[in-house]
Amino acid sequence: MNPVRSLLFIKKASVQGSGLSSMQETSNGVKFSLYFILISYLVAGAGLLALSLTDAISPLFIVGMGCIVFLNLFLNIKGRTFSISKTLWNIVAVIILAASLADYFFISPSLIEVSTRFLTILMIVKLFDLKTNRDYAVLYVLAFFQLLAASASTVSLSFLFVLALYILTGIWALTIFNLKREWEEKSAIHKEIPRNILDPFFFLATAGLAIFSLIITLSLFFVIPRMAVGFLPKTTADIIKVSGFSEKVDFGELGPIKLDPTIVMRVGLQPPLPPPLLKGGLGGLYFRGVAFDTYNGTQWQQTIKKLAFLQKNQDGVFAYPTRYDWEQTALSERQVIKQVILLEPIETNVLFATSFGTGIAGNFRNITADNMGSFYLPAPLYSRIEYTAYSVMQSPLKGLQRQQGSIKNSALQYLQLPIGYEEVALLARDITISKKTAFEKAAAIEEYLKKNYRYTLTPRKSAGKNPIEDFLFYTKEGYCEQYATAFAILLRVVGIPTRLVTGFLPGEWNSFGNYFIVRQKDAHSWVEAFMPGFGWTTFDPTPSAEAAGAAAPATSRVTLYIDSMRWRWNRYIVNYSFSDQATLARSVEDKTRSLLLNLKWQSIRKGIAKPKKETIFLGVIVVAIILTTVTVSILRQEAKPKSVKTPFFYKALLKVLAKKGKIKQTQETPLEFANAIALPEVEAITKIYYDVRFGGYKLTDREQHNILIQLIDIKKRQI
Amino acid sequence: MNFRLTLAAPLPWLASAANLISKKNRIRKNKIKYFVFPRTLSFTKEGRRFIAMLFIIGIAAINTGNNLLYLVVAMMLSLIIISGILSESTLRGIEVYRTLPRHIFAGMPATAKLTASNGKSFLPSFSLIIEETLPSLRFLKGSAREFTAESAYILKLPAHASLATIQSYTFHKRGLYKLQGFTVKTRFPFGFFLKGRRVKSSIDVLVYPRLKPIKKARSAGLALHGVSPSLLRGQGAHLYNIRDYTPADDSRFIHWKSTAKAAKLMTKEFEQEKKKKVKIVFYNALLPLPDFHDRFEGMVGEAASLTDYYIRSGFEVGFNSLTAEVPCKSGREQLYRILRELAIIEPVTSNKDISLSVKVIGQ
Incomplete structure (x- = not known):
């Protein structure tokens, strides 16, 4: 291709008609x-x-x-x-x-x-x-x-x-x-x-x-702003059947579900507890459901239960009244635990909380509590709900032994015994004969049960008068219900008020999401005994309580990870609320503030003086100017002409003339250069160059063609 | 990700909001727009439905507190944002140039070549509608001009590429048109919004008056005045020159002797019997008549048509008006010279007692 002609080649895909057919x-x-x-x-x-x-x-x-x-x-x-x-x-x-x-x-x-x-x-x-x-x-x-x-x-x-x-x-x-x-x-x-x-x-x-x-x-x-109005998520069809949380519990009801891996709830804890506490057991965590006061030989019942509506305090928490017995525990010995609980749709209106619950917060209109420390919704929801429970943990071992005192009148109701338990009474006296305080007696009985009985989920039947005699004297094997019931009866025989509590052990810890996965098989029953001078205290006589969760093969990490995804989805998407949004906003604010403080602190440490008012004022002005400039430049960008380069034909002209020994000096303007050459073609092209370069003129095809011809002419001419 | 792009994405929304607010003001005062936003934005039918649906679902989400509905609302909002960013990226870096023919007559379609180029280094542009920006109020003021221009559509313009299309322009009236540039619009990607970007490409276009055929009665009248071109038909008898033959020449006048001598075709040129000259005189006086404007335009058209008629008939034509004078000459260049004057002629107040008229004076 001719070099000059190639200069005039314009990259284009010419399309005729409606401008479409080329492609x-x-x-x-x-x-x-x-x-x-x-x-x-x-x-x-x-x-x-x-x-x-x-x-x-x-x-x-x-x-x-x-x-x-x-x-x-x-x-x-x-x-x-x-x-x-x-x-x-x-x-x-x-x-x-x-x-x-x-x-x-x-x-x-x-x-x-x-x-x-x-x-x-x-x-x-x-x-x-x-x-x-x-x-x-x-x-x-x-x-x-x-x-x-x-x-x-x-x-x-x-x-x-x-x-x-x-x-x-x-x-x-x-x-x-x-x-x-x-x-x-x-x-x-x-x-x-x-x-x-x-x-x-x-x-x-x-x-x-x-x-x-x-x-x-x-x-x-x-x-997106949420409304502070409380709404409940919609009903789901899969409702989990649970046992042990109605007003009556038949003896042996919990046994069958101890193999069921269905997830009942997921519990996140704040503050995170030290690892030893992440296991169930005395001094550990128990997700408490309901308590029973009366045992008739075949079932536990709630006979003295009194329900009361809880008042919402200024923090939005339905707080448990403080008049209850366990409140005798000294303040310094308490640790408040906040639990975020995601409860699957279950067939009960009981709200679970770690022993002992002090309050519940959530999107609820009202919440009731009974005099045995349990929380209830007005009706079962049949939907997945999320709530926050507040609990205090006791550390009962400290100084419990030395506690002596009288049993409060209210606790005397928990001494009921069914008829025909004489042999059990004899056994209890045998075990506790040398013990003085209530705690010593309880501890002795707990130890006796743990030592002499075998844990099994399928206890045999035997010739005893009742299931407890079966367990204590004949089969000597059983699971939490047998242990707990026997323990409760044995304690009552020696004059210590007890109540049977049903609930869940913490289950499996998911380290991906930092929460407990609580399954049906973690259902458990244990005993709360009234310690004079101290209050209600948790005892768990079941030997395998700590091992109950570990009995099943460990869940794979992938499953745990998927479950943590589910937990997050439910926690942060499905149950995302106005209060979460407020928390998020606060945390962003706090983080910004701490970052600023940090910067400030660093600047002070580095010896930079605190900025004066004038400096701040100046800074604000500079920022304003920068912002205005950026905005205006974005808005004006369209109007600004693109920087124009030297047109290709003028470059070609200079090239052609240079070959003929006429080189344009830098100090020469194009017009001066053209005058020096004194060729009409050069003058004409220079004039067009001025138009294009400074006048924004756009060449037509014909003009381009003419320039090309003129350039060829100049090439042929002798100068 | 292009930060500028993201930053500029919400600007059209601000622009349309600002436009909405200031619209009332503008219409009432009929004022000049001092500030023109770089983007225009309007909803399409689908876009309006989409927004309506978004509102309904938003209300449903608030009403039920269902977070998954909130998630759907957030998804719809994100589609709007994505749409903003994509349309912005498709409009950016597009330059458009047009090439119009040299001579344009009012009322006649003129074919223009539009060249659109994508200056972006990586991203292609899709579904571009290129429209000539119609002059805003400020340009309509002095001489109200109207024109129509076909819009061009480009499905895909790859990065660093140019595409040319042929579009038809029709200028309805004579005069000087100041074309400002183009509005490149797109409904890309989802067809919810029609977003436009102004591309500057200003050019002045001079449009000649509309040419009309000279009626028979009129040409007969002209003949009576002795300026009928029919008298000019034929060639004179005296030889004027012998020159090179061009294909335009009549082959009957080839001078064979000279052809033989010169070894190339030569033709005879005859002296014209009579140099015919006419002068078109246009009294462009401003008169207080109710239909003055139409009459004036009619006269301009007549002057132009007469000029064309005489030039085509081989006359030397001159032009005189109260404001301009073109000496007599022949040829097409002379026609355009006179048409240029007629394109911009305006009525003037005159103290002489003359009426609005076009006259042909034979010389």
Whole structure:
């Protein structure tokens, strides 16, 4: 190519007509329409997946619908679409609506259930009628409604993944849909959109955007203002059956569930406890449920239970009244523990707290407590709830031995004994014969039970008059219920008030999320005995209490990690509340303040003097100027002309003249140089150069051509 | 991530908010816009529905306190943010230039070449609609001009690439048009918002008056005045010159002797029998008539049409008005010289007692 001509080459892909046709037929690959169909089905799939999260719809329905979607996709790719007229489509929609209404009134009264089914069937029918852009738009909207329906009826962690999938496919589909529609609107000739629009970069970029969008979504989620109104999350269908927390507990009721690994609750602790305390046992943690005062030989009952509504204090905590017995413990010996408890939907209205609970906080209208230190909701919620429990821990071993005193009148109610326990009474006296204080007696009996009896979940039956005699004198084996009941009776025989308590051991510690996973099999019963001069004290005579949790094979780290994800999801997403938001804001404020303080401290340490008022004022002005400049520069950026480079033709001219020995000196202006050369062509080009360089003039093709010819002329001429 | 991009993403929202606030003010006072925001933003039909849905779901979220609904609301908001960033990135770095033909007549479509180039080093631009920015109030003031320009659509403009398209412009009236530049708009990526960016590319366009065919009666009248071009038809008898033959010449006038001598085709040139000259005289006087403007424009059109008619008929044509004078000459360049005067001619107040008229004076 001629060197001068090559200078005039402008990189361009000239497109005639409506400016579109150049990019067709350039690359090979999957056809655009196929991409579009696949991505639209992916969106539909994401919608269907979202619906599968709701408990309202049976998996069979979802699988069936999924199969139809696949079949339909296959037909669509093969190009065999069904033609449904608009009227027919409307009729079908009306029939589906009528069927759904009938479903609602006569079959299933759940609106969510009916509407999800309605949406799904509508979507499936739409899939058979995907022709116009409008059809696709309707499909996307239906899929979005499915996501909405799922959000309203599930709390599963899987929702996050479905949401992520929806964002990814949604961004893809919407972008491609929009391009397709605009192309069809704007292009005169209705050709298929060029394939090279959708290069791998396009898909990678969209995937990156989807991740970015998810990050923004989560950040916005935490920032969107919440209302301080208390609302309860919706009901879930899986309600866990629990035993031991009703007003009566049959002897042996707890046995069968001791093998059940279902998670009942997850408990996070503040402040974090030292490792020895993370195990259950005396001085350790016990998640206390309810206490029983009367034993009739076959079941424990609550006969003296008195319920009272708790008052909310200024911190929003339903505080337990302070008149209770265990309050005798000296203040210095107490440690307050805050527990954040995520309780699965269970069949009881009992709220659990570590012994001994002092208050409950949460989105509750009211909470009741009984005189035995238990907390209750007005009714079982049948939904996953989160609340905060406050407890004090005793350290009873310190100085308990020396405590002597009288038993308070209120505690005398806990001395009831069933008839026919004479042999048990004899045994109790034998064990405690040399012991003086209540604590010594209790400790002796506890030790006796731990030493002489064997822990088993399947105790044999025997010839005893009652289950306790069976346990104490014949089989000599049993689990927590046998141990605790025997201990309670033995203590009562020697005049120490006792009550049986049911609840949970801490279960498994999840170090990924720093919380306890409490399962059904961690259900436990133990005894609280009244120590004169001290108050109610926890005793656990069951030997394997500490080992109960460890008996099962350790959960794998992956499972623990997934569970910690679930815990976080529930803790920070599903149960995120106004107070969490306030805490977040406070922590941000605190961190900023501490950072500033830190900086200040460092500056003082480095000997930098405290800034004067004038300096601060100056600083503010400088910051304001910088901000204004940045804003104005962004706003003005459009108006600013780009810096103009020397036009290519003038460079070419200089090159041509240089070859002929005429070199432009730096001090010469182009006009002076042109005058010195004294050639009309040079003068003409210089004039155009001035126009282009300083006048912002844009050359036409003809002018470019003329310059080229003039340059060739100059090249030929002798100077 | 491009920080500037993120920083600039919310600006169109501010712009549309500011526009909404100041709209009332602007309409009432009909004032000049002192500050033009670099982006325009409007909702599409889908965008309006999306926002409506967002509000409804937002209210539902507040009402039920369902955090997963809040999550959906956050997702929808994030889509708006993503949309803002993507449309910003698609509009950035786009430059547009146009090349218009040299001679443009009012009312006649003119084909212009639009060249759009993407100056970004890495990111392609999608789905661009390029529209000529219509002059704002300030430019409409002096001489109200109207024009229509086809908008161009570019599906994809790769990084560092240029694309050219041919678009038709129609200027409805004569005069000087100051084209400001373009508004590059996009609905990319989701079609919820139509975002526009102004690209400066100013150029002055002179539009000649509309040419009309001379009616038969009028040309007959002109013939009576002795200035009918029909008298000019034919060539004179006397030989004037012998010169090189050009394909435009009549082959009957090839001078074979000279052709043989020079070994190339030579043709005879004849002396014109009579140098015909006319002068178009336009009294562009401002008169207090109710339909003056229309009449004036009609006269301008007539003057232009007559000039064209005589130039095409080989006359030397001159032009005189109260404000301008073009001496007699022939040829197409002379036509454009006179048309340029007519393109910008305005009525003037005159103390002479003359009426608005166009006259052809034969010389």
